[in-house]
Amino acid sequence: MPFSSLQKRIDSREARIAILGLGTVGLPLARVFCDAGFRVLGFDTDPERVAQLARGINPLTYLNHGVLETMLAGDRFSVTRDAERLSRADVLILCVPTPLDDDSQPDLSHVEAAAETVARALRGEQLVVLESTTWPGTCRRRVLPRLEASGLQLGRDFFLAYSPEREDPGREDFTTSDTPRLVGGLDEASTELARSLYSTVIDEVLAVSSCEVAEAAKLFENTFRAVNIALVNELKLVLDKLGVDVWEVCEAAASKPFGFMPFTPGPGMGGHCIPVDPYYLAWSAREVGVDTRFVEAAGEVNRRMAEFVVERTLAALAEEGIAAAGARVLVLGLAYKRDVDSLCEAPAIRILELLHEAGVLPAYSDPWVAEGPAACAAYLDQPNSLELTLETVASFDLVLLVTDHSAFDYAHIARHARLVVDTRNAFAKLLTGDPRYSKA
Ligand SMILES: NC(=O)c1ccc[n+]([C@@H]2O[C@H](COP(=O)([O-])OP(=O)(O)OC[C@H]3O[C@@H](n4cnc5c(N)ncnc54)[C@H](O)[C@@H]3O)[C@@H](O)[C@H]2O)c1
Numbered sequence: 251m252p253f254s255s256l257q258k259r260i261d262s263r264e265a266r267i268a269i270l271g272l273g274t275v276g277l278p279l280a281r282v283f284c285d286a287g288f289r290v291l292g293f294d295t296d297p298e299r300v301a302q303l304a305r306g307i308n309p310l311t312y313l314n315h316g317v318l319e320t321m322l323a324g325d326r327f328s329v330t331r332d333a334e335r336l337s338r339a340d341v342l343i344l345c346v347p348t349p350l351d352d353d354s355q356p357d358l359s360h361v362e363a364a365a366e367t368v369a370r371a372l373r374g375e376q377l378v379v380l381e382s383t384t385w386p387g388t389c390r391r392r393v394l395p396r397l398e399a400s401g402l403q404l405g406r407d408f409f410l411a412y413s414p415e416r417e418d419p420g421r422e423d424f425t426t427s428d429t430p431r432l433v434g435g436l437d438e439a440s441t442e443l444a445r446s447l448y449s450t451v452i453d454e455v456l457a458v459s460s461c462e463v464a465e466a467a468k469l470f471e472n473t474f475r476a477v478n479i480a481l482v483n484e485l486k487l488v489l490d491k492l493g494v495d496v497w498e499v500c501e502a503a504a505s506k507p508f509g510f511m512p513f514t515p516g517p518g519m520g521g522h523c524i525p526v527d528p529y530y531l532a533w534s535a536r537e538v539g540v541d542t543r544f545v546e547a548a549g550e551v552n553r554r555m556a557e558f559v560v561e562r563t564l565a566a567l568a569e570e571g572i573a574a575a576g577a578r579v580l581v582l583g584l585a586y587k588r589d590v591d592s593l594c595e596a597p598a599i600r601i602l603e604l605l606h607e608a609g610v611l612p613a614y615s616d617p618w619v620a621e622g623p624a625a626c627a628a629y630l631d632q633p634n635s636l637e638l639t640l641e642t643v644a645s646f647d648l649v650l651l652v653t654d655h656s657a658f659d660y661a662h663i664a665r666h667a668r669l670v671v672d673t674r675n676a677f678a679k680l681l682t683g684d685p686r687y688s689k690a
Contacts, residue, residue, distance in 0.1 A: 252375040252407065253439045259340055260377075260446045263287040268339035268371075270364045272299060272329065274522065275381060275415045276345035277310055281317060282426045282451040284326040292329040293336060295363075303329045310419075311591050311618070336371035341379070341447060344368070344393075345415065348382045349526065356385060356530050358392055365396040372400045374407040377443045379433075381415045383468050383527055385534040388412075389436060389461040404436055411435035411444035412461040414468030419521075420590040430454040434464030469534075472527035473545055478513045479524070480548035483555050486515040495689075497675040517652050517673040517690070518555040518597030520586025525552070525595040556600040562690035563650050563671050564608055570669060572647050575609035578631065580646040582638075582663070583653025584616045584623070591618040598652045602626045615642070617657045640666050650690075651676055 259265040267283050269276045272294040280290045294300050302309060308318040321327040336342060346360040361382055368378055378397060380389055389412045394404060402408055413433045417426065431452045435441030441457050448455045458464050486496040496515050504512040519525055528545045535542040564574050586596035593599065598614070605612045606629040613631040614622060615638050622630045636642050638659065643649060643666040651658075654674040664670065664680040672678070673690050681687035 253409075253443070256340060256375050256377060256409070256443060257446055260443065260450065263450065265340040265447075266291065266338055267341045267343065268293055268336050269343050269345055270294070270336075270367065271345035271347070271360075271382075272303060273345065273347070274310060274419055275417050276343075277303075277318075278313060278417060278426050279343065279345060279381070279415070280327060281313070281321060284321050284324065286451045288326070288450075290321075290327050291335060291339060292327065293331070293333065293367075294329070295331065297331060300329050300331050333367050333370065336367065337373055339371065340375065341377045342368050342371065343379045343381060345381045347522075348384050348530070350529055354529050356533050358384065358388065361388065362392060362396065365393045369397050369400040372397060372402050372408055374402060376407075377409045377411070377440070377447065379410075379444055379447070380412050383414060383472070383523060383530065384465060385469065385530045386462040386465040387534070388465060394436060405439060409435065409437070409440035409443050410461075411440045412464045413444055413448060414464055414471075416468075416471070419592065420587070427451060428453050430456060432456050432458055432464045432467055434458040434461045436461055469527055469531045472523050473531050473548075475513075476519065476524050476528045476552065477544065477548040478511070479516070479519050480551040482513045482515045483518075484551050487558060497678065497689075514675070515673075516555070516597075517559045517601060519552045520595040520597055521592070522594050525549070553600075556597050556604060559597075559601055559650070559652070559671070559673055559690045560604040560608065562688060563605065563610075563648060566669050566671050566688050567648055570647075573609075577610045577648065578646045579605055579610050579612050580636070580643070580649045581605075581612055581614040582616070582649060582651045582658060583655050584614050584619045585653050585655070588654050589618070589656055593619060593623050596653075599623055599625060601650070601652060602630070613646070616653070617655060638663065643667050 267288050268291045269280050270293045272292045280292050283290045306319045306322055344364045346364045349357050351357040380393055394410055404410055411433055416429045431448045433444040435444055445455050445457045489496045500514055503510055528549055532542045532545050567577050584596055584598040586592055586594055602612050611631045613636055615636045620635050622633050643663055648669040649667040650671045652673055654676040660676055664677055670677055670687050671690050
């Protein structure tokens, strides 16, 4: 019986695990399976990524130094680009990207290519799990047919489940192991095997009735964040006109112990997931003739925040009689959120672009982003991150805080900056009431 023998191999940790896609999601997952005593084969199509990992170079700044070396040294983890080696795996987990195409439509090309790679590695008695974020129905409509093209059959020869990754890069209070996991299979046996697999490494695993429930739950989680971020950003625009401090309002509202969840305003939103996933939901809705006005409006509001930030910056300059053309603005923080190095969908990039369009000469400082984004190279005053010395801060007409990294010395900046525009309320305690200070 393929089910019971696979189940035994998983329970005894003899099952060999292959992870396809060794990025933000795949690499930490490989680590927890290694730590639990499984042998893990990492497969990636990017030759540079594979070569780097094989040499023990960790591409994820937030995965502790030395973790990869330990994994490789322990002989439990190996990396490859050779798809032939995948046929030795009992469990194959797909952690490949699900971006948007040029028309902001779901791009499933990586999932489909990985499913075809897996199909060629199928030999029977294997569990396949998709972890990539995607629209409900992807496993059934896009992955299953490719696996069945191998001539093998779901439930008899292989099992297929979906389990959404909830990784939050840079977060320290939750890890892969103590973040509860959803699993949903295409049949009961697949659900059960996926539950057994993740229970070996994750404290709490919740089985749902289908792949589609698990797929939709992931989209709902991230759309929930996108919509609430948009709501608090829209509130910021309203309260700004009313002369009321949105951060104080947020703090006051958060004192309600039930029926409210705090979100804070900012310069927009970025990252691999929150700006992208609502489009997957909207696409799915359109397929069945439903209009998702709410979800789309959230995206629009969040994108507009960059304009608000730049308007505020230009107004602060104008109040001091400084013309936008030729003004020197130092942007603090380019990464899409605090204490990460990723520029993925970072609002700072749009802000730099808008500043440039207004004639400003922008430069930046970000301890996590040493080199400026290629898209901004043509107009960044300096191509690299500037060191925040007293002279640097004082030499700019205005300092604009976009990402509130912990490494910034806020008191030092507050003392030496000529003007400060703050999108994160980070200088509130230091500068409220100071004529040099405004919030955006
Ligand atoms: N980054 C996050 O914080 C996060 C959190 C939860 C869920 N997710 C979702 O997880 C999935 C993976 O995201 P990520 O951030 O790890 O992406 P990533 O870009 O960091 O890594 C993906 C890796 O997959 C590789 N790849 C691409 N096509 C492949 C193929 N056919 N076979 C094997 N490898 C292939 C790439 O070379 C890359 O190394 C996405 O669907 C994403 O939405 C991401």
